[in-house]
Amino acid sequence: MNELVEKLNKWAHEYYVLDNPSVPDSEYDKYYDELKKLEEESGVVLPNSPTRRVGGEPLKAFSRHEHIARLYSLDKAVSDEELDAFFNRIKKVVPNPEFTVEYKFDGLTMCLTYEGGNFVRATTRGNGTVGEDVTAQCLTIKTFPLAISYKGTVEVKGEAVIRLSVLDEYNRTAAEPLKNARNAAAGAIRNLDPAVTAKRRPDIYFYDINYIEDGAPATQEECFNWLKREGFKVFPFYRLCKSQDEVKAAIDEIEVERRNIDVLTDGAVIKLNSVAERGVLGFTDKFPRWAIAYKFEAEECVTTVKEVRWQVGRTGKLTPLAELEPVDLAGVTVRRATLNNYGDILRKDVKKGSKVLIRRSNEVIPEILGTVEHAAGSIDVQKPVVCPFCGSPLSETGANLFCPNRLCRPRVVAKLAHYASKDAMDIEGFSEKTAEQLHDEVGLVNASQLYSLTKEQLLSLEGFKDKKAQNLLNSIQKSRTVTLEKFVYALGIEGVGKVAAADLSKRFGDMASLRAATKEQLTELDNIGDITAEAIVSWFADTENTAELERLLVFISFKAKAVAAGGVFAGQFVVLTGTLPTYKRSQAQELIERNGGVCQSSVTAKTTLVLAGEEAGSKLDKAKKLGVKIIDEAEFKTMLGIE
Numbered sequence: 001m002n003e004l005v006e007k008l009n010k011w012a013h014e015y016y017v018l019d020n021p022s023v024p025d026s027e028y029d030k031y032y033d034e035l036k037k038l039e040e041e042s043g044v045v046l047p048n049s050p051t052r053r054v055g056g057e058p059l060k061a062f063s064r065h066e067h068i069a070r071l072y073s074l075d076k077a078v079s080d081e082e083l084d085a086f087f088n089r090i091k092k093v094v095p096n097p098e099f100t101v102e103y104k105f106d107g108l109t110m111c112l113t114y115e116g117g118n119f120v121r122a123t124t125r126g127n128g129t130v131g132e133d134v135t136a137q138c139l140t141i142k143t144f145p146l147a148i149s150y151k152g153t154v155e156v157k158g159e160a161v162i163r164l165s166v167l168d169e170y171n172r173t174a175a176e177p178l179k180n181a182r183n184a185a186a187g188a189i190r191n192l193d194p195a196v197t198a199k200r201r202p203d204i205y206f207y208d209i210n211y212i213e214d215g216a217p218a219t220q221e222e223c224f225n226w227l228k229r230e231g232f233k234v235f236p237f238y239r240l241c242k243s244q245d246e247v248k249a250a251i252d253e254i255e256v257e258r259r260n261i262d263v264l265t266d267g268a269v270i271k272l273n274s275v276a277e278r279g280v281l282g283f284t285d286k287f288p289r290w291a292i293a294y295k296f297e298a299e300e301c302v303t304t305v306k307e308v309r310w311q312v313g314r315t316g317k318l319t320p321l322a323e324l325e326p327v328d329l330a331g332v333t334v335r336r337a338t339l340n341n342y343g344d345i346l347r348k349d350v351k352k353g354s355k356v357l358i359r360r361s362n363e364v365i366p367e368i369l370g371t372v373e374h375a376a377g378s379i380d381v382q383k384p385v386v387c388p389f390c391g392s393p394l395s396e397t398g399a400n401l402f403c404p405n406r407l408c409r410p411r412v413v414a415k416l417a418h419y420a421s422k423d424a425m426d427i428e429g430f431s432e433k434t435a436e437q438l439h440d441e442v443g444l445v446n447a448s449q450l451y452s453l454t455k456e457q458l459l460s461l462e463g464f465k466d467k468k469a470q471n472l473l474n475s476i477q478k479s480r481t482v483t484l485e486k487f488v489y490a491l492g493i494e495g496v497g498k499v500a501a502a503d504l505s506k507r508f509g510d511m512a513s514l515r516a517a518t519k520e521q522l523t524e525l526d527n528i529g530d531i532t533a534e535a536i537v538s539w540f541a542d543t544e545n546t547a548e549l550e551r552l553l554v555f556i557s558f559k560a561k562a563v564a565a566g567g568v569f570a571g572q573f574v575v576l577t578g579t580l581p582t583y584k585r586s587q588a589q590e591l592i593e594r595n596g597g598v599c600q601s602s603v604t605a606k607t608t609l610v611l612a613g614e615e616a617g618s619k620l621d622k623a624k625k626l627g628v629k630i631i632d633e634a635e636f637k638t639m640l641g642i643e
């Protein structure tokens with residue numbers, strides 16, 4: 001059993017942490033089953049047995065556990081002045097300090113304890129002295145070692161995170177999507193049911209030794225190496241800096257790069273490299289004096305909700321939109337913020353007149369994170385019972401309200417605008433305003449009617465002169481020849497975005513096959529979850545939808561996706577994964593397509609090449625399993641003849 005455990009743990013580490021498996025899955029499974037059988041027969045489970053990596057039954061409550069050494073949090077700097085003050089304090093005691101600069105991940109701080117070489121316990125940071133025992137939850141995570149070579153007692157510190165790609169994948173099919181990666185990580189670990197933890201697939205990046213009996217590393221750099229050597233996952237970026245300027249340059253590097261990595265970060269951590277020098281500086285009652293967290297400008301602020309309005313989207317779904325007291329947020333004036341649905345309003349306790357915390361991320365419209373305080377006379381937001389636009393009684397599906405009226409104006413307008421948009425049919429010169437005009441003046445309700453529009457009808461619209469009318473007619477005609485994926489996306493099926501539309505087109509090849517697809521066939525695709533599969537099936541089961549589809553197909557002809565002939569990637573089906581050192585994903589994709597390759601969103605049997613960067617995840621695993629050729633950016637550049 002010892003031999004089996006050792007073998008299996010070595011392979012799991014190669015697979016999950018190093019991304020470099022040395023045996024096929026079947027081999028692993030064979031030995032795993034053998035071990036499990038021996039455990040059943042003998043009734044003995046070794047402390048480092050991989051069979052422990054299932055979380056067990058839900059807990060009633062978390063038990064509390066005292067850390068061996070206090071887990072300090074870090075003092076924060078938000079400006080260069082504060083950072084300079086930190087350097088000056090240190091230089092008074094240490095004349096030539098050397099620092100490490102690493103990412104500050106925005107998740108849940110964890111402490112893992114090992115005794116006699118075996119993992120014994122995982123706890124949250126808690127108040128620094130006492131945390132919650134989350135061993136069962138932690139055991140569902142595969143990226144930390146159950147056994148280490150160090151035999152003394154040691155506590156290692158890391159941050160539990162949910163990688164952004166994992167969050168994305170989870171939310172694509174989740175009934176209750178998770179709002180952001182920070183809450184998602186905390187919610188996954190601090191969940192009494194380990195099965196929920198497992199489903200959300202958190203990860204832990206380790207960065208510190210909190211306590212070690214003997215043989216403590218002498219520097220932060222050695223600490224990283226110790227962690228890596230013992231099989232812990234360490235984020236592959238840190239900088240060793242010999243001057244203040246080098247530290248600032250490293251912070252700038254992180255501020256730019258954090259937008260390209262798969263983990264949510266909100267700053268950089270600067271630590272004195274030498275542990276002996278740290279000892280000279282010591283601690284305040286709250287923080288170590290030898291480290292600081294530099295936080296990037298928060299794109300969050302507080303403002304007042306003036307009004308909450310309901311919008312109707314192309315599927316009829318009502319979405320609340322809060323009108324705010326205008327506020328400047330990271331250089332942009334924000335006037336509106338989104339909420340998910342009525343339940344979201346209740347959960348966040350948003351009222352007219354409430355002061356709310358808003359956050360701007362990459363989305364165009366910021367979101368409301370929660371209510372800070374209610375003003376006297378704040379008014380509850382009412383749950384609408386009829387559509388605010390057409391007065392139809394609303395229907396309720398799950399957490400969402402829907403206007404069932406297909407002719408409801410905002411619904412029709414949003415649908416037409418989506419159909420004509422760039423990633424869909426790409427009808428140049430057709431804006432949301434055009435959709436409104438055509439609906440109001442010409443009575444257009446279906447996309448298929450676009451193809452019988454006359455010049456006279458267009459000329460009757462405000463702002464349309466001869467040239468503009470002719471141009472729009474021309475682009476409508478031009479749009480009739482389109483790729484299948486753009487057309488599928490244009491249909492506006494709930495949950496079918498660009499990526500899913502592309503996947504569906506690749507898998508089914510033509511409209512008739514897609515229409516005939518069963519839920520089971522649909523969920524086989526990587527980017528289609530249960531809910532989307534159901535939405536697709538019921539969309540095609542709806543006679544009004546299919547009647548409109550038939551009408552559209554009279555006008556539409558499909559073309560194959562353009563492939564440049566003769567490029568270095570001709571005939572290649574390429575999947576991009578992870579973060580490339582210099583190229584953005586979109587740039588790499590463009591280079592591949594311009595040179596004859598086809599980019600896929602996920603690894604399939606057709607895939608011929610995978611371009612992998614750092615932090616590549618499940619796609620890389622799958623590629624390795626299928627024996628697909630894998631290249632890095634350097635090889636990619638060589639193929640393209642770029643030095």
Ligand SMILES: [Zn+2]
Pocket residue numbers: 312387388389390391392403404405408409
């Ligand atoms: Zn309506």
